[in-house]
Amino acid sequence: MYIFDLKNARGNAVGGKAGSLGEMLRMGLPVPSGYVITADAFENGDLKSAAAAELIDLLNKLPAAHTYAVRSSAIGEDGSENSFAGAYETVLDVKTEDIEKAVLKVAASAENERVDVYAKERSAETVGTAVVIQQYIAPDLAGVIFTADPISGSRGRMTGNFVKGAGEKLVSGEGMDGEFVIDAVKYAYSGNSEMTPYAKKLFGYAKKLAADGVPKDIEWAVSDGRVYLLQSRPVTTLFRNNYDDFDINDSLCGELLLSKTNVGEIFLRPVSPVTFGMVDMVSKVLGIPLISNVCGQLYLNISGICSMLMAFGVKKEKAFGMIKELAGGIPDTEVPVYPFDRNIVLKAVGNIIKNSFKKKDKKYHPKKIKGRFTELSLELTEKIRKTGSKSELLQIWNDDCEPFMTGVLSAITTGLDVKSLFGTRDKLEKICGTELADRLMSDCSGNGNIESLGPLLGIADVISGKMAREEYTIKYGHRDADEMELSMPFPYENPDFPDNVIEDYKNSGIDAYAMKAAQEKRREEAVNEFKAKYPSHSGKLDQMLKKYSDAVAGREIIRSDALRIFCIIREYLLRAGSLTGLGDDIFMLYTDEIKNLLAGNESCRNKIPVRRETYEKQMKMPNFPSMICGRFTLEEWQASGSPGGYYRFGETAAQSGDNVISGVAGSAGQIEGTARVLKNIDDAATIEQGDILVVPAANIGWVRVFPKISALVTDVGAPLSHAVIVARELGIPAVVSCQSASAQIHTGDRIHVDGTLGKVFVV
Numbered sequence: 148m149y150i151f152d153l154k155n156a157r158g159n160a161v162g163g164k165a166g167s168l169g170e171m172l173r174m175g176l177p178v179p180s181g182y183v184i185t186a187d188a189f190e191n192g193d194l195k196s197a198a199a200a201e202l203i204d205l206l207n208k209l210p211a212a213h214t215y216a217v218r219s220s221a222i223g224e225d226g227s228e229n230s231f232a233g234a235y236e237t238v239l240d241v242k243t244e245d246i247e248k249a250v251l252k253v254a255a256s257a258e259n260e261r262v263d264v265y266a267k268e269r270s271a272e273t274v275g276t277a278v279v280i281q282q283y284i285a286p287d288l289a290g291v292i293f294t295a296d297p298i299s300g301s302r303g304r305m306t307g308n309f310v311k312g313a314g315e316k317l318v319s320g321e322g323m324d325g326e327f328v329i330d331a332v333k334y335a336y337s338g339n340s341e342m343t344p345y346a347k348k349l350f351g352y353a354k355k356l357a358a359d360g361v362p363k364d365i366e367w368a369v370s371d372g373r374v375y376l377l378q379s380r381p382v383t384t385l386f387r388n389n390y391d392d393f394d395i396n397d398s399l400c401g402e403l404l405l406s407k408t409n410v411g412e413i414f415l416r417p418v419s420p421v422t423f424g425m426v427d428m429v430s431k432v433l434g435i436p437l438i439s440n441v442c443g444q445l446y447l448n449i450s451g452i453c454s455m456l457m458a459f460g461v462k463k464e465k466a467f468g469m470i471k472e473l474a475g476g477i478p479d480t481e482v483p484v485y486p487f488d489r490n491i492v493l494k495a496v497g498n499i500i501k502n503s504f505k506k507k508d509k510k511y512h513p514k515k516i517k518g519r520f521t522e523l524s525l526e527l528t529e530k531i532r533k534t535g536s537k538s539e540l541l542q543i544w545n546d547d548c549e550p551f552m553t554g555v556l557s558a559i560t561t562g563l564d565v566k567s568l569f570g571t572r573d574k575l576e577k578i579c580g581t582e583l584a585d586r587l588m589s590d591c592s593g594n595g596n597i598e599s600l601g602p603l604l605g606i607a608d609v610i611s612g613k614m615a616r617e618e619y620t621i622k623y624g625h626r627d628a629d630e631m632e633l634s635m636p637f638p639y640e641n642p643d644f645p646d647n648v649i650e651d652y653k654n655s656g657i658d659a660y661a662m663k664a665a666q667e668k669r670r671e672e673a674v675n676e677f678k679a680k681y682p683s684h685s686g687k688l689d690q691m692l693k694k695y696s697d698a699v700a701g702r703e704i705i706r707s708d709a710l711r712i713f714c715i716i717r718e719y720l721l722r723a724g725s726l727t728g729l730g731d732d733i734f735m736l737y738t739d740e741i742k743n744l745l746a747g748n749e750s751c752r753n754k755i756p757v758r759r760e761t762y763e764k765q766m767k768m769p770n771f772p773s774m775i776c777g778r779f780t781l782e783e784w785q786a787s788g789s790p791g792g793y794y795r796f797g798e799t800a801a802q803s804g805d806n807v808i809s810g811v812a813g814s815a816g817q818i819e820g821t822a823r824v825l826k827n828i829d830d831a832a833t834i835e836q837g838d839i840l841v842v843p844a845a846n847i848g849w850v851r852v853f854p855k856i857s858a859l860v861t862d863v864g865a866p867l868s869h870a871v872i873v874a875r876e877l878g879i880p881a882v883v884s885c886q887s888a889s890a891q892i893h894t895g896d897r898i899h900v901d902g903t904l905g906k907v908f909v910v
Contacts, residue, residue: 161183217279219236246280287369288310289368307342311324364380404483422734450485458486516554524711548719624637630848663878779796813871816858841861882905892907
């Protein structure tokens with residue numbers, strides 16, 4: 148069969164345009180009815196005899212009172228990488244008896260010069276052309292709408308233009324009768340008044356088509372007062388990600404504000420394909436646009452989170468305020484937001500709950516595994532290591548690994564006190580000011596020790612005999628600087644762990660418990676000062692600080708527990724690499740590809756060389772700016788003259804003065820000393836006692852060197868960053884989110900760190 152109703156247009160043979168029209172019809176959108184002749188119906192410029200017979204049958208059924216539009220639907224046309232817009236022929240207002248001639252004319256246009264030139268410029272292939280036959284709509288107005296501004300990439304505004312009558316004059320570039328802009332976040336139309344009666348309806352359709360996150364270029368027409376959609380394709384200039392080659396740059400997919408805070412502290416180097424695949428999968432499972440990938444370097448998607456909060460009724464200013472503490476210092480700039488369908492999150496959360504609770508006797512039921520993550524991960528690790536065949540390993544993934552991950556995610560996402568975590572500081576600052584608020588919040592341990600401090604205090608316990616080495620390895624052997632990069636080994640995999648860590652601690656000559664006790668005393672003094680100065684608020688203070696401490700402690704436990712998932716996945720990957728003979732090349736594949744490989748599908752092996760090449764190229768790139776707004780490429784950034792910090796597309800980032808670097812107060816206190824600028828933890832052995840550590844970002848892996856440093860300065864970070872919390876626990880002054888401190892300060896510089904003001908002075 149060579150001819151299909153457009154509603155049933157699926158698969159490669161129908162081409163990009165017909166596939167898109169079919170999808171729109173199945174979504175219930177107003178697309179003129181029609182048919183598609185598949186690409187394999189043509190041979191040597193003519194229809195195959197069977198296809199010609201099908202066309203004759205179709206023509207006999209078509210109402211003669213209507214006329215038709217005959218258009219191309221080439222394979223690869225209107226795709227995410229290539230559009231071929233205007234390259235092929237289109238024949239409009241065709242009578243039934245002339246359709247066959249028009250079909251052959253459109254099919255023959257695959258050989259024209261326009262197609263050839265476009266294909267050569269884009270290195271694209273032309274491998275066949277299907278043809279669409281649609282009922283012709285005689286337009287009163289016809290035009291184009293972009294669901295994201297094609298110049299800035301902003302998804303918060305839709306832009307469009309139109310002509311009176313048929314749209315060929317517009318798409319050919321011959322003329323335009325009107326243009327318009329629609330605020331896509333809170334509907335507002337501005338532009339030519341002739342479009343006003345139809346704009347809201349068109350906006351609704353466009354918003355529905357853009358809900359998948361891919362900016363669209365949509366052709367439309369108005370006839371007899373009704374809006375029709377004639378075509379939809381990705382805006383190829385705003386959607387260039389190539390997952391097959393691991394060539395991904397989300398900054399090119401729309402105007403977004405991206406920050407390395409938290410994310411950049413976890414992933415200190417470009418991520419491998421398998422790690423990105425896992426992080427991306429978790430974001431999709433949760434339905435939250437958390438992470439963006441810019442050439443292998445991961446960012447927190449501030450725009451995505453703000454847009455999601457606004458979709459749940461939070462005003463933009465409040466949404467921005469809610470994530471400010473999480474994101475650290477954010478430039479005084481408008482946060483780009485875009486329409487977000489909250490049903491995506493609601494559906495995702497519903498699926499997690501459904502999958503976790505549908506069987507009450509399930510082994511990894513959230514209620515059964517809570518508090519047992521370590522025990523269960525050790526059992527599963529042993530099971531994976533003993534697996535003897537690929538089929539058995541695949542079965543373990545389905546029966547154990549995925550249920551374990553779902554159960555853990557379900558268990559750890561409940562009970563987190565977000566309100567106390569992100570609202571306490573603002574409340575205290577309004578009462579007593581920034582300096583005293585910082586001192587009050589400098590110790591989050593309450594009556595115990597937070598999880599992030601455990602790797603450091605645990606070493607002291609091992610040395611004193613309170614904890615066995617084996618217990619320390621089980622409790623903290625999964626915590627490291629690269630703890631979420633699946634291609635990097637965990638500390639517990641090293642037979643010399645924890646002896647090497649114990650040796651480093653002994654050589655430091657510092658007592659971590661004494662440092663913590665001193666900080667607890669300073670915090671107690673701050674509490675007494677607050678109660679003396681603000682007696683009317685003293686009754687609420689203990690309760691506020693208790694809730695905040697519990698919220699911080701809970702967040703740190705969640706982080707540690709979530710890492711058990713990564714331990715299991717890494718063990719699984721190591722075993723898969725061994726059984727398939729791929730070894731470390733297994734880290735160049737995505738999870739689904741590994742499952743297919745274990746099931747016998749070997750096609751993914753061909754993708755490894757180009758991904759390896761991309762990954763190695765990314766590993767050689769410099770650290771990108773700590774914050775990006777809009778389009779970013781390495782070449783454009785370097786041409787801007789900005790070494791780091793905040794980069795906005797089209798602008799040169801403003802730099803701090805030569806002597807003063809502004810950041811965000813992370814941990815109160817002032818100290819002057821010698822800077823030690825390091826790019827990664829591999830060079831930690833060069834730190835000398837009393838150095839001020841200056842790094843692009845600091846995560847839990849750096850905590851073991853904290854006893855040696857007198858202060859901490861980071862390019863990215865926030866008051867709620869894991870390492871900053873530990874710095875406060877130990878009374879180490881810290882200034883975070885300095886944007887480009889590691890580029891402006893050099894090892895050996897004498898600097899003064901003011902963790903109260905959030906400033907660093909180069910002395």
